[in-house]
Amino acid sequence: MTAIDRMFLWTFFRSYIIVLISLVGLFIVIDLFTHLDAFVNKPGGFVASARHITYYYGNRVPEYFDLFGNFVTLIAGAFTVAWMQRNNELLPLLSAGVPTRRAIRPVFLGAAVTLALGPLNQEFLIPEVADALTSQRDDPDQAKAQSLMGAYDSSGIHFEGLAGFRKDKLVKKMCVTFPEHSRSGMVHLTAQEAVFRPKQGDDPLTGGWLLTDATPDTFTGEIPLNLTVLGTGRFFVKVQDADYDAVCRGGAWYIYAATSDLQTMLVDPEPRRRGKLAVLFHTRVTRPLVGMVMVVFGLAVILGNPNRHVIISSGLCLIVSAATFLFVIACKYLGDQDVLPPPLAAWLPVILFGPPALVAFDAVHT
DSSP states (O other), X not given: OOHHHHHHHHHHHHHHHHHHHHHHHHHHHXXXXXXXXXXXSOTTHHHHHHHHHHHHHHHHHHHHHHHHHHHHHHHHHHHHHHHHHHTXXXXXXXXXXXXXXXXXXXXXXXXXXXXXXXXXXIIIIGGGGHHHHTSOTTOTTOOSOBOOOOEEOTTSOEEEOSEEETTTTEEEXXXXXXXXXSTTOSEEEEEEEEEEEOOOTTOTTOSEEEEEEEESOSOSSOOOTTEEEXXXXXXXXXXXXXXXHHHTOOTTGGXXXXXXXXXXXXXXXXXXXXXXXXXXXXXXXXXHHHXXXXXXXXXXXXXXXXXXXXXXXXXXXXXXXXXXXXXXXXHHHHHHTTSSXXXXXXXXXXXXXXXXXXXXXXXXXX
């Protein structure tokens, strides 16, 4: 790597950091002032409000990075190439016989590095802050009630409830249904309160749900296999994967899961949202490719006509990239609605926009 390559690479990373901080900061400021009432007038005064704001938006930085990552890479590449043209940095290189594609190679190297940060962020950071991302602005302690989606345990037991409280892992009005193939046949239990007790060593009353004030309050026939009777109206249900998070997930809980977890969920016996899970899984695989297609297409538009004004070239670059992004969203929507098969919904943008991007880049004057 030559000195001019290092200069272009540093220019790209500098532009990337500036654009990323600007976009994320602007998004946070707008969202904060739009929902300011949710953060102020809380017990503890200004210090408590500032701590709440810092915690809330600090945990959402990975989500904002996931949202803006590809666009920030594209804008940073466009700014770098536009700066090279504006300051006539390309002209001496072309005069010395250096092809345009070789001159902007550091930009593509920087784009490859920054696009790789997206999957790393999705796999390692977002799952760690998933609980915070599902919390409400005015509920930093996660003590308010949340709606429940219900879930099936791998043993076939179905759990459903009226309201959940994440802080205490408590569910109000929980309904437990044992499947027909269990040794006791189909059994329904309704508990006024259910608390999930995480697994702790060899304690038999952990790793499941403690039901209180349940009806029926006793059993006269055979007791289901995973059920332990503790007293009148008190039961303990052993589960394998239907923990509090599984029962109390929101409608879009899976968008914060790691790709490996999505693959595991696709073979889960619960059929709900399997189509959307498959679309998201394949979209995760193609996302870096879509980002690189946007960068190649955008830079090819800028470099395609060196006589065009740099502002016009940058605008055309953003238009082409926005069209690609909108097409990606449209394909994902069609995949979610079962109009397109999940693999096709994820790969169609690459198939349609990849060849034109390569042709446009190949046509760049060298």
